[in-house]
Each structure stands twice: as structure tokens, then as C-alpha cells.
Amino acid sequence: MIDAVGLRKVYRLKDREVVAMDGVDLTVSPGEVFGVVGQSGAGKSTLLRCVNLLERPTDGVVRVAGEELTALSGARLRAARRSIGMVHQHFALLSSRTVASNVAFPLEVAGVGRAERGRRVGELLELVGLSDKAKAHPAQLSGGQKQRVGIARALASRPKVLLSDEATSALDPETTASILELLRDLNRELGLTVLLITHEMDVIKRICDSAAIMERGVFRESGRVLDLLGTPGSLLARSLFPLPATDVPDAVAITYTRSYDEPLMSELTRRFDVDVNVLGGAVETVSGSSVGRLNVQVRGANREAALGYLAESGLLVEAAR
Numbered sequence: 001m002i003d004a005v006g007l008r009k010v011y012r013l014k015d016r017e018v019v020a021m022d023g024v025d026l027t028v029s030p031g032e033v034f035g036v037v038g039q040s041g042a043g044k045s046t047l048l049r050c051v052n053l054l055e056r057p058t059d060g061v062v063r064v065a066g067e068e069l070t071a072l073s074g075a076r077l078r079a080a081r082r083s084i085g086m087v088h089q090h091f092a093l094l095s096s097r098t099v100a101s102n103v104a105f106p107l108e109v110a111g112v113g114r115a116e117r118g119r120r121v122g123e124l125l126e127l128v129g130l131s132d133k134a135k136a137h138p139a140q141l142s143g144g145q146k147q148r149v150g151i152a153r154a155l156a157s158r159p160k161v162l163l164s165d166e167a168t169s170a171l172d173p174e175t176t177a178s179i180l181e182l183l184r185d186l187n188r189e190l191g192l193t194v195l196l197i198t199h200e201m202d203v204i205k206r207i208c209d210s211a212a213i214m215e216r217g218v219f220r221e222s223g224r225v226l227d228l229l230g231t232p233g234s235l236l237a238r239s240l241f242p243l244p245a246t247d248v249p250d251a252v253a254i255t256y257t258r259s260y261d262e263p264l265m266s267e268l269t270r271r272f273d274v275d276v277n278v279l280g281g282a283v284e285t286v287s288g289s290s291v292g293r294l295n296v297q298v299r300g301a302n303r304e305a306a307l308g309y310l311a312e313s314g315l316l317v318e319a320a321r
């Protein structure tokens with residue numbers, strides 16, 4: 001649905017050049033939620049602005065919903081961009097307009113008639129759970145409600161793709177959870193493809209099917225979240241499940257990305273007669289699967305066979321650090 005190849009963006013300032021993006025390849029499949037996570041200055045906003053051609057990349061090709069945006073300009077680019085909705089961190093609502101009129105705004109710009117606009121706005125407000133706020137003004141809404149208006153407005157022209165620029169960064173944890181849930185529901189119910197940028201690992205954990213870690217203008221790793229978590233040395237695994245450093249002898253870090261019918265640890269002690277001591281870790285639901293990362297001390301004569309058994313069972317076994 002989104003295909004970007006070799007994206008570079010260089011800002012030319014008076015006295016120097018800033019390379020904000022330096023060769024990013026991004027593929028977002030139809031119907032998935034893809035999260036790009038990184039610290040401030042990593043290049044996330046630049047990537048998002050280049051994907052919808054708010055800014056033209058210095059190099060590279062961007063295709064969205066089958067259209068090569070980088071080959072278009074003027075009216076054809078504006079028309080193609082209707083298949084992309086955008087949600088902003090600070091909502092970007094018009095304060096003098098009511099909620100309904102904010103949502104109607106892109107429809108007015110697109111020349112949609114009054115009756116059709118009214119019908120569509122009603123539908124959109126229902127979709128985001130704000131039917132009772134149609135006549136309110138943005139100043140009368142909570143942050144979460146404002147973001148719901150922002151999402152309704154972004155969906156007005158029935159986009160295939162929603163870009164989210166730190167949609168939950170200005171919200172408290174509870175409101176963040178409800179907005180993420182809304183994005184997930186819209187993704188499922190409308191088959192909406194979502195590309196979001198965030199600096200919060202929690203957003204990746206809660207709603208993303210795929211993710212990329214961005215640092216200094218490049219993707220350090222990218223792929224399906226569960227695949228990355230099961231990959232040796234994964235940065236995402238270390239960031240989502242930070243394990244405390246350990247120098248305990250015979251300790252290993254174990255990662256599993258699905259639930260097991262049989263109790264593996266007790267099986268281990270029974271079959272291999274080893275002592276198993278859990279030193280630390282966490283178990284959480286990621287992309288709908290039970291994922292765990294544990295530091296475990298395994299001791300005994302059959303230690304190697306026991307670790308081999310875990311690896312054969314599909315767990316990732318690495319040296320604990």
C-alpha cells in the first residue's frame with residue numbers, strides 16, 4: 001500500500017546541509033499498522049512528510065495506493081493525496097469552527113455538497129464516538145476528544161492510508177490507550193492502512209503489526225514485530241523488553257513469541273534434570289500474541305541439551321548480558 005525506495009532528504013541551509021533521511025526503504029502492506037519509532041531528530045517527521053509529499057524527497061520514489069506520488073505534481077498530486085489522511089500531534093483543529101464543521105472542512109474543500117457533507121459528518125462522528133459533540137467548539141473538548149475530531153476529519157475523504165504524526169504524544173496514558181484502541185478498531189473495521197511515527201515504544205507494543213527503528217536518518221531494523229522479537233540481537237526486543245544486566249553464571253536470555261501448551265520450564269527440569277532460576281523478565285501481549293523475554297539461569301550436567309531443547313521448541317536463546 002505504501003512503497004518507498006531509497007528515500008533521502010537533505011535540507012540545504014545557508015552555511016551547511018542537514019541529511020535528515022539517508023536511504024530509507026519502507027514497505028507497508030495493505031491493512032497493516034506500521035510504526036516508526038525513534039528519538040527526537042531521528043528523521044521520523046521528515047519521513048512522514050515525504051511519504052505524503054508535503055515535502056519532496058531529495059532522492060527516492062514514493063508509491064501510495066498504486067500511484068507514484070514522486071512522479072506527480074500540481075492538481076494530479078493533490079488528487080492522489082486524497083487517498084492519504086493525516087492525524088497531527090497537536091490536533092490542528094480550527095478553533096472558530098464547531099466539531100462538525102471541522103470534520104466537514106476537507107469535504108468543503110473537495111466540493112462535496114451540503115447534504116452529502118452533513119450525512120458523512122454524522123457517520124464520521126459516530127465512528128469516533130463523538131455524535132453528542134457535533135455542535136461543541138474545540139476549546140470545550142478534552143485532548144482525547146480533540147484527537148477523535150482530528151481522526152474523523154482525516155477519514156472524511158475515505159482515505160486508504162492514515163498517517164499519524166505522534167497522535168498520542170500530547171495525551172495522558174489512559175487517553176493514549178483509548179486513542180490507540182480507536183486506531184486499531186478503524187484499522188480492522190475499515191481495512192485502513194496506518195503508518196504512524198512515535199517516540200513511545202508502548203505504541204509499537206500495543207497496536208503495530210510491523211515496525212522500524214529509526215536512528216540518524218536510517219532504519220536500523222524493520223519488519224513484522226513478532227519476527228523482529230524472535231531475531232537474535234534485535235534492538236526492538238531489547239527496547240520493548242529491557243532486561244536488567246546480569247553477571248550471574250550460566251544465565252541466558254530467552255525470548256518466546258507465542259504461547260505454549262506445555263509448561264516448558266517444568267518440562268526442562270523434568271527431562272534434563274537441570275536447575276532453572278528465573279532472574280528477571282517480562283511477559284506481555286504484543287500484536288495479539290503472548291511474548292516473553294526472560295533472563296534465566298540454567299545449571300546442571302545436561303545444560304547444553306536443555307538449551308538445545310528450548311531452541312528446538314522455537315524459543316530464541318541468547319547469551320544474557
Ligand SMILES: Nc1ncnc2c1ncn2[C@@H]1O[C@H](COP(=O)(O)OP(=O)(O)OP(=O)(O)O)[C@@H](O)[C@H]1O
Nearest residue numbers: 011018019020038039040041042043044045046047
Ligand atoms: N525544515 C528543516 N530544515 C532544516 N533541517 C530540518 C528541517 N526539518 C528537519 N530538519 C532536521 O532534520 C533532522 C530530522 O528531523 P525530524 O523532525 O524529521 O526528526 P524527528 O525524528 O521527527 O524528531 P522529532 O520527534 O523531534 O520531531 C533533524 O536534525 C532536524 O533538525
